[in-house]
Amino acid sequence: MTLALGAAAAYGGALADALVRAPSPAAAFLPGAVLGAVLLVAVLVFGRRGLGAALFLAGGTYVAAVVSAGSTVDASAPLVAVLLLLSGELSAWSVDERLDIRSEPRLLWRRGAALTALGLAGLAAAVLVAALSAVPSSHGLVWAVLGAAAALGAAGTGIWVARR
């Protein structure tokens, strides 16, 4: 129940961010958001498939809202990205926990730690992407190398987390 609520909260946060940034009328973005929310509820309540579609709709709504709002870069994009990833992971975890399996308590902590690490690494990667886009391309090779190294570092962190 806690995991499902967490997944719904993360999804709701991402949708709220999208709708807040949407230009008026914001209602034009509502159908996608509502459909995505319904799909997520179906996943969480009935364990049905459709998680990917729900995440896709939320992401699409956000991108549409940001693009329609104007040309300035939205600083909250990394947060929305991580919220969507967390929503997906928490939904999958919630469905997994419904299976009648007696598991060690430390497995919960390990998965929680791995998910936190994945979320932080994802946030770092998204922030890097957003930050690098703000750097003018005329700043030269050093920045490009730094960006590539950061991306590799983020990917390495993800691999390390997943292998633990």
Next chain:
Amino acid sequence: MTGYTSPRLPAYATIAAAGLVAGLALGRVEPIALAAPFLLALVAAAAERAPQVSVDASLDRERAIEGDEVTATIELSSADTVGRFELVPLLPPELSVDGATARAVHLPAGEKQTIELKLRCERWGVFTVGQVLFRARDILGFRSWEGGTGEPRPLRVFPAEETLRSLVAPLETQVFAGNQVSRARGEGIEFADLREWRSGDRLRRVNWRATALRGSLWVNEQNPERNTDVVLFLDTFAEVRAEGRSTNDRAVRAAATLAHLYLQRKDRVGLVGFGGFLSWLVPASGMRQLYAIIEALLTSQVVHSFALRGVDVLPPRTLPPKALVLAITPLLDSRTAAALLDLRARGYDLIVVEVSPLEMVAPRPGSSLDLAYRLWGLSREALRWQYEQVGVPVVTWREDVPLAVPLEEVNAFRHLARPA
């Protein structure tokens, strides 16, 4: 092992690809930032490799009695770290585990993990335990590898025995020494009668008190202790099964109890499994025979058959003369009913213990099935009357009463009625 990927990975890949394409098409960074964590998750999933796991299951013993607990030990080890290792031992429904059967553990590389399962033997039978289905997953569940392993190990669960204080004594005994006081006169301990001395009588048999009273030599007569032949006739043509209970289960428990107790009395005990699958054991005595009977009972099951079958298909040695035939039957199949009447006609000392199925299928009061149920009860009553007419005691063993009750009824019947 078969590898699987989580259904969310293709979704993540689609979101990441769509984000990158949208970023390029729109010339915006937000879709790419949105795709970045999903790409990271994909990279993490791609880095996973199939682990080399070893699973070994064993039982603390191979024989148990109904109601016992057997400990199954499953030893796990892996060459690589497995974030979450799930396993389900394949257990027959007759063996139960408290709580969930499936277990999940973290399996570090090179370390041995031991899982103990307490298996409760709910029903008798021969089972195979030891095979395990497993799934090795990374901790976030992106990828998994499934397989089955384990060497099948046999577990024999013997039927629980009923408590009996006395058994039904056969009308006639055999020629070997045993614990049953024979009706015949001969060398023994139990006093039978007095008679006048005859040439050849031993001096120690002279009853001096009677001799002094009557003025001539009188001797004591005794009943010798002899063994008996008992044939357990198990009806496996049909059974009634409801909510995990069945008439055949109870019949097997009764047969095991009776075999054990008669063999303890040095009697010879045989077994006839009369049903779709015919089986028999020639009467014999001793511990070996007890195990043979129990093994035969463990594999006895109700096999539906339409073959017309009578007692003439049984080998003659299976039913020795003067044997007590104890039929344990739910009286559901007319072929058994006819075979038992045939046995009686051949002069066997027959007792029918009816394992009552009535309580197991009793309809709710006021149900439309009530009439059919009553008619069925009446037809069973008529069948019992048929047996009683030929001098066969038929006792009903209800589910909630011990086996001793119907056997005492047989003894009471035998005191009151003379065999035909």
